[in-house]
Amino acid sequence: MQKVIGEQKKAFMTGNETAAWAALAAGAEMMFGYPITPQNEIMHYWTRLAPKYGRGFLQTEDEISAGFTVCGSVQSGKKAFTATAGPGNVLMQEPFGMAEGMRLPLVAVIQQRGGPSSGTVVYSQQEVGLTTYGGNGEGFRIVYSTATHQEIYDYVIKGFNTAWKYRFPVFILGDGYQAKMREPLEMYNPEDRGIEMVPTYPLLGLGGKIGQDREPAHLCNIYSLEEELNEVVLKFAAEYEAISPELVEYEERMCEDADIIILSHGVVSRAADDAVKELRAQGIKAGYFRPITLRPFPEKQLREAIRKSGASKLLVAESAYGQLYRLTRQEIYGETIDMETLFMPAVGIIDFDIIQKVKSIL
Amino acid sequence: MIEPATPKSWYLPSKPHKFCPGCGHGIVLKALGEVIDEMEIQDKLIFGCDIGCSLLSWNFFACDTTQTHHGRTTPVMVGIKRSRPELVCVGYMGDGGGYSIGSQHLVNSAVRNEKVTLILVNNTNYGMTGGQMAPTTLPGQKTETTPYGRDVEQTGYPTKGPEFIAALTSDNAYVARATVSKYKQLKRFIKNALRNQIEGNGFSFVEVLSTCPTNWRTNAKQTWSFLEDQMEQYYPVGELKNPFGKGDK
Amino acid sequence: MTRTTVYGGVLIFSNHAARIIEAYVGEYASGKSELSINRALELKARGHRVTIVDLDTVEPFYTLRPISKSLEEKGLKVISQTQEDSFGLGETGAMLNPRARWALMNEGDIIMDIGYGVNGARTLNLVEGAYESEELQIMAVVNYTRPMTNSLERIKEYLISLGRVDAVVANTHLAEQTTTELIVLGNNQIIRAAAELDIPVAYAAVDRRWQDPKLEQQIDVPVKYIDRYMPAAMW
Numbered sequence: 039m040q041k042v043i044g045e046q047k048k049a050f051m052t053g054n055e056t057a058a059w060a061a062l063a064a065g066a067e068m069m070f071g072y073p074i075t076p077q078n079e080i081m082h083y084w085t086r087l088a089p090k091y092g093r094g095f096l097q098t099e100d101e102i103s104a105g106f107t108v109c110g111s112v113q114s115g116k117k118a119f120t121a122t123a124g125p126g127n128v129l130m131q132e133p134f135g136m137a138e139g140m141r142l143p144l145v146a147v148i149q150q151r152g153g154p155s156s157g158t159v160v161y162s163q164q165e166v167g168l169t170t171y172g173g174n175g176e177g178f179r180i181v182y183s184t185a186t187h188q189e190i191y192d193y194v195i196k197g198f199n200t201a202w203k204y205r206f207p208v209f210i211l212g213d214g215y216q217a218k219m220r221e222p223l224e225m226y227n228p229e230d231r232g233i234e235m236v237p238t239y240p241l242l243g244l245g246g247k248i249g250q251d252r253e254p255a256h257l258c259n260i261y262s263l264e265e266e267l268n269e270v271v272l273k274f275a276a277e278y279e280a281i282s283p284e285l286v287e288y289e290e291r292m293c294e295d296a297d298i299i300i301l302s303h304g305v306v307s308r309a310a311d312d313a314v315k316e317l318r319a320q321g322i323k324a325g326y327f328r329p330i331t332l333r334p335f336p337e338k339q340l341r342e343a344i345r346k347s348g349a350s351k352l353l354v355a356e357s358a359y360g361q362l363y364r365l366t367r368q369e370i371y372g373e374t375i376d377m378e379t380l381f382m383p384a385v386g387i388i389d390f391d392i393i394q395k396v397k398s399i400l
Numbered sequence: 401m402i403e404p405a406t407p408k409s410w411y412l413p414s415k416p417h418k419f420c421p422g423c424g425h426g427i428v429l430k431a432l433g434e435v436i437d438e439m440e441i442q443d444k445l446i447f448g449c450d451i452g453c454s455l456l457s458w459n460f461f462a463c464d465t466t467q468t469h470h471g472r473t474t475p476v477m478v479g480i481k482r483s484r485p486e487l488v489c490v491g492y493m494g495d496g497g498g499y500s501i502g503s504q505h506l507v508n509s510a511v512r513n514e515k516v517t518l519i520l521v522n523n524t525n526y527g528m529t530g531g532q533m534a535p536t537t538l539p540g541q542k543t544e545t546t547p548y549g550r551d552v553e554q555t556g557y558p559t560k561g562p563e564f565i566a567a568l569t570s571d572n573a574y575v576a577r578a579t580v581s582k583y584k585q586l587k588r589f590i591k592n593a594l595r596n597q598i599e600g601n602g603f604s605f606v607e608v609l610s611t612c613p614t615n616w617r618t619n620a621k622q623t624w625s626f627l628e629d630q631m632e633q634y635y636p637v638g639e640l641k642n643p644f645g646k647g648d649k
Numbered sequence: 650m651t652r653t654t655v656y657g658g659v660l661i662f663s664n665h666a667a668r669i670i671e672a673y674v675g676e677y678a679s680g681k682s683e684l685s686i687n688r689a690l691e692l693k694a695r696g697h698r699v700t701i702v703d704l705d706t707v708e709p710f711y712t713l714r715p716i717s718k719s720l721e722e723k724g725l726k727v728i729s730q731t732q733e734d735s736f737g738l739g740e741t742g743a744m745l746n747p748r749a750r751w752a753l754m755n756e757g758d759i760i761m762d763i764g765y766g767v768n769g770a771r772t773l774n775l776v777e778g779a780y781e782s783e784e785l786q787i788m789a790v791v792n793y794t795r796p797m798t799n800s801l802e803r804i805k806e807y808l809i810s811l812g813r814v815d816a817v818v819a820n821t822h823l824a825e826q827t828t829t830e831l832i833v834l835g836n837n838q839i840i841r842a843a844a845e846l847d848i849p850v851a852y853a854a855v856d857r858r859w860q861d862p863k864l865e866q867q868i869d870v871p872v873k874y875i876d877r878y879m880p881a882a883m884w
Binding site for chain 3: 418422528620
Binding site for chain 1: 469500526529532
C-alpha cells in the first residue's frame, strides 16, 4: 500500500487535519462531503492532498447525498468515508440506515456541535444518541469516541479496518473542540506498526461474465414479509453480539477502591482524569471510567468496576443533557449504584466542574 | 449627527449590520427594504433566512422573521403561505442554500407554482463557512474545496438557476436575475416579484449577482471587475419570465 | 528601512522602517497569531503605537477575538470581531470587521494576522492600500512539525505557493513535546529552504520555556523568545 507519511513523523496538528491524514494513511480512496462547521478542514485538507496521492473527492449537493455516495462507493469496493456535524449528522441518518440495513463498510467522522437544530457551530456531546442509535434501525453500529488527536489518528485507521472486517458502519465521534485544538501526535503508516489494512472487495461490479462465471448480485434493503425482516435483524443482532467482546474498548483507572466512579467519554474524559487525580490527592477516593466504544458499550467492564470498587456513587459527566447517562443506565440496568449527573449541555467541562460536583454529593 | 436615510422597514437596533465591507447583501436588503416601504407591506411581511451569510439578516428587518435550517427556507415559507395566504412570504438564501442543499425544494416549489417570493444571493462561494465551492463557482475559480481551481470535468458547469427555474414554472410565474451593480433594476425586479405574489399570480424568484471580496480576496477594483466582467458575462442579467409585460433587460 | 545582512551564508532580515507594517502569513496553525501578538507587544514595549488586525476569515475559532480585551489592556489597539459582535448569529465564520479594511489609516505600527486559506497572502487585498504601501513586509511563518511543511522540499513548495514573501520566520515546535534538538533541526531546515529560494529570514521564534544559550549557538539566525497568549483564546 502507498506510504504517505514521510520521515518527520511527530506533528503538530488540529483534529480535523489529523482525520484527513489518517484517512489518507489508511488508504481511503474516496471522500464525499458537504460544508458544515466545525469539520470543514477535513475537506480542505483532503482536497489539497487527494490529487497528490491519486485519491478522489466530491463535494455533494448536501449531506444526504454525501452519505449515499459513500454507500455507493463502498458497494463498488472502494474505501470511502465522509465527515459531518450537527444538522448534517441528522440528515445522514438516512444513508447511515442504508449502511446498517445492507451491511456496508461506511466510515464517518462526526465532529459534534451544539444542538438541537443549528445550535452552535462550536462544541457539545449532544450527538451521542444520534450517532449510536440514529435512524430507524437497532443501532448495529460501531462508535469510537476519541479524546486526543493521537486517538483520532489511531481510530480513523482502525475504523476502516473494523468497517471492512465486520461490515457495520463505523463512526469516529469527535467534537468541535477536538476538531480545532492543536496538539502533537505521531503519524505513521499502518504497516510500519504492523497494522495490516483489511482488503476491500466489491459487492457490485464483481467482474467476470454473468451467467457464465457468476450470478448477478442483487442487493436489497427492503423485504416483502415481516418474517423475512425479522430473520435478517436477528441474524445481524447475533453477529453484532458475537463480535462485541473483541470490539469493546474502554479505559479504567483507580476503580479498585473507589467510593465514587466518574464516568465520561471523549474530550471530557481528559478533565475527568485530572479531576480524579486531584480528588485522590485531597483524600477522596475517586475512580475513572471511560467508554471508548460507545457502541458496543463496555457494559460488562463497567459492571465489574462497580462491583469490585464497592463504590456507592456513579457520576456521569457530559456536555449534553443526559445522552451518555441514558445510554449508560440502559446498559447497566439492574445495578443498584446511585447514579448522579453533571449535565453541562453544549459547554466544555473542566476538572474544577467535576471536582465541585463530587464534593457536593459526597 | 446626520443619520443615513434607511428604509422604514429596517430594524435600526441591529444597525450597523454585520455584513463584511464590500458585501452585496447590504445592497440587496436595502432594495428589498425600500420596496417593502413603497408597497406598504411591512406589517404582513414574513421574512425567512437560511444558514450562511444570509443568516446575518435574521434581525435585519422590522418585520416578522424566522431563521430556518440550511436549504430549508423555501419549504418553511411555503408552509406559512399555504396556512396564511394573506401574509407576504419572502425567503432569502445564498447560492449554496438555494442551488445545492435546497435545490429540490426550489424545484418543487417552482413546479407547484407556490405563491412565495424567493431571493437568492449568488456570490459564487459558501461565504460563511470559509469559502468552499458553490454550485455557482466559475470554472477555474479557486475555493477552499477547489484549491487547484474548479474543474468542470469533475464538478460540472456552474448552475444557471433562473434558467432552469424558468423552464419549470408556469406562465404566471416571475423569474429574473439582477445584479448589485444595477440598483434601480434590482429594485424593479424585486418589486415585480412581490407584486406577483401579492396579486396572487404565482411563484416569484430573483437571483441577485453579488460580491464577496472577503472570500474572493479582492480589493474594490478587482471586486467590481469580477462581478461585471466575469459573473455578469456568465450569468445573463434580466427578466426570464414576466407576467406583467415584455421581458425587461 | 529593512536591512538584510549575510551571516554565515544566510540572509538575515531586520526591519528598521520608521513605521512598521508587517503581515503574518502561513500555513494553518503555523503560529501566525501568536507571533503577531508577540511582535505587537515587542513594538509597544519600545514605545510605539501599535494596532493589531485580525484578518482570519476562514477559521472561526483560534483567532485573536477572545483575547482582544486583554490585549487592549496591554495598550494595543485591536481590530477584530468581538464575541459580542458575533453573538446570536450561530455561524461565526468568515466575517470581517469593517475597520480592518482601513487598518492602515491608524497611526503607528500595524501588525496583521492573516488567516490561512487557499488564497494565501492575497487576503491583503482586503486592506486598503496594503500592497501599495512601501513599508509592507510579508512575513511567512513556518513550523517544521506541520505535515505540509515537514521537509525541505515541502517548505520550498509552500513558500513558492505564497507568492510574494519578504521574510521567513522559523517557528518549529511541538507544543509540550518540543525539544531543543527538534527546534534546531526543524528551524535549520527552514533556514536552508529560505536560503535556497533567496528569501531572507527574520528570526527563529522559540517559546521562552525552552530558553537555552546552546540553542542560539546552533541556529544561524537571531533567536527571539516568545510568550504564549493564544491558549487563553480557546475554552
